[in-house]
């Protein structure tokens with residue numbers, strides 16, 4: 001009995017001393033580490049840099065958050081901006097100009113918008129060259145990220161990290177694909193459809209988009225574009241199903 005009562009005060013003092021030691025280490029550790037932590041790289045955000053002067057521990061936390069956000073963005077955008085290494089894609093970027101390639105960053109991609117050119121019998125090259133000519137003529141503001149021709153050829157006109165002028169208020173968060181067609185019905189050739197399925201599947205996979213994120217210009221503004229797939233809703237649904245068929 002005597003031994004146990006003697007141990008209690010000793011134990012109490014021991015615990016108190018340990019707590020004091022931990023508190024002292026926390027304070028001095030913070031003091032000594034501060035200059036080291038203040039040298040950590042600034043993530044590029046002015047507000048975070050200001051915090052670094054006030055409290056380096058907060059800055060470290062903010063750095064971790066910033067890099068987590070950047071990593072999440074990288075995971076979301078697995079596609080390169082220019083598809084020069086993707087089979088079947090020819091890259092012929094437009095010159096940066098205010099009428100067809102504004103050079104503004106496309107910061108998020110939430111949908112892919114499908115169009116038809118509305119110019120029966122024209123080629124992908126002709127449509128791409130028309131977009132490019134707007135830099136000189138300034139006749140109108142129009143372009144798209146890709147044009148697919150009636151032989152299935154694909155031309156990339158604008159990098160995927162820049163906006164195109166194709167889908168009205170959705171230019172800010174969509175990738176646009178224009179498709180050529182032989183006649184007024186706006187029906188695509190089998191070759192165009194095959195390339196459209198392949199390209200859209202690649203993009204949807206890269207940007208983690210679902211079937212509901214592949215839309216028509218019609219779904220943005222009510223414009224009859226792509227005409228054939230506005231008039232044939234069942235074929236539009238079938239096309240989307242094919243894109244997402246595993």
Ligand SMILES: [Zn+2]
Nearest residue numbers: 115116217225
């Ligand atoms: Zn359109």
